[in-house]
Amino acid sequence: AQSVWGYDSDNGPDHWHENYPMAKGDKQSPIEINSKDVRHDNSLGPWHASYDPGAAKTILNNGRTCRVVFDDMFDRSVLRGGPLTGAYRLRQLHLHWGSSDDHGSEHVIDGVKYAAELHMVHWNPKHGNFAGALKQPDGVAVVGIFLKVGKTPKPEMKRILEEIDNIKTKGKEAPFQHFDPSILFPKSRDYWTYHGSFTTPPCEECITWILLREPIEVSSDQMAKLRTLSKTGENEPVKPLVDNWRPLQPVKGRIVRASFK
Numbered sequence: 001a002q003s004v005w006g007y008d009s010d011n012g013p014d015h016w017h018e019n020y021p022m023a024k025g026d027k028q029s030p031i032e033i034n035s036k037d038v039r040h041d042n043s044l045g046p047w048h049a050s051y052d053p054g055a056a057k058t059i060l061n062n063g064r065t066c067r068v069v070f071d072d073m074f075d076r077s078v079l080r081g082g083p084l085t086g087a088y089r090l091r092q093l094h095l096h097w098g099s100s101d102d103h104g105s106e107h108v109i110d111g112v113k114y115a116a117e118l119h120m121v122h123w124n125p126k127h128g129n130f131a132g133a134l135k136q137p138d139g140v141a142v143v144g145i146f147l148k149v150g151k152t153p154k155p156e157m158k159r160i161l162e163e164i165d166n167i168k169t170k171g172k173e174a175p176f177q178h179f180d181p182s183i184l185f186p187k188s189r190d191y192w193t194y195h196g197s198f199t200t201p202p203c204e205e206c207i208t209w210i211l212l213r214e215p216i217e218v219s220s221d222q223m224a225k226l227r228t229l230s231k232t233g234e235n236e237p238v239k240p241l242v243d244n245w246r247p248l249q250p251v252k253g254r255i256v257r258a259s260f261k
């Protein structure tokens with residue numbers, strides 16, 4: 001059977017282009033952000049998230065990440081402003097992390113790899129549905145938040161990490177309600193933005209990235225908890241779900257803009 005994509009040597013990022021040709025495109029993500037090449041853009045206003053805590057539905061382990069799913073049937077939880085035109089609907093959030101605290105993020109900032117990167121995925125309802133939005137250059141907006149291991153962990157991450165024990169194996173899902181993901185935002189709203197792609201197959205180049213400059217802090221124990229997720233199902237040998245990040249992709253002349261000086 002066609003080996004489903006993943007992060008192992010036989011189905012990992014170097015193989016994705018075999019089934020998903022977009023993976024070799026000119027606007028792929030993630031990329032390294034080098035502050036010396038970043039262009040401050042005065043026209044970049046603040047972004048605004050207005051999320052309805054009642055839109056949160058479930059949390060699941062799909063064998064590749066831990067994902068919280070929201071009701072996106074109408075404009076209930078939306079992101080607007082910044083580089084965006086119109087209101088983008090929050091569909092899900094998920095994380096990418098490493099096998100140890102010294103790496104795990106997808107984007108790299110001036111050579112710095114963070115322990116993890118949280119993605120809040122939003123789509124543009126003018127394109128009808130999520131599948132349609134994937135085909136449009138302005139179809140999807142992802143807010144990326146870096147997770148840094150430190151001494152004063154952000155208590156708001158606890159809610160997600162407390163659910164890990166209920167979704168240990170691939171396919172496990174649990175109710176996850178009354179959750180406003182904006183509590184995860186750092187104090188500063190400063191961000192970088194550039195045009196890129198899904199960091200997983202089908203690698204569609206439909207994403208306006210909004211990467212927050214200020215990381216949020218997690219503890220080493222919280223990262224260890226995340227690494228107890230298994231990429232295999234409950235009746236299979238345990239394989240730790242770690243290193244679900246895509247390596248850096250070529251910038252190919254793209255300009256990264258900053259909302260800050």
Ligand SMILES: O=C1NC(=O)[C@@H](c2ccccc2)S1
Pocket residue numbers: 094119121142197198199200
């Ligand atoms: O930012 C991204 N991270 C991912 O895992 C990709 C993705 C995959 C499926 C749904 C939404 C986003 S795109």
Ligand SMILES: [Zn+2]
Pocket residue numbers: 094095096119199
């Ligand atoms: Zn992601």
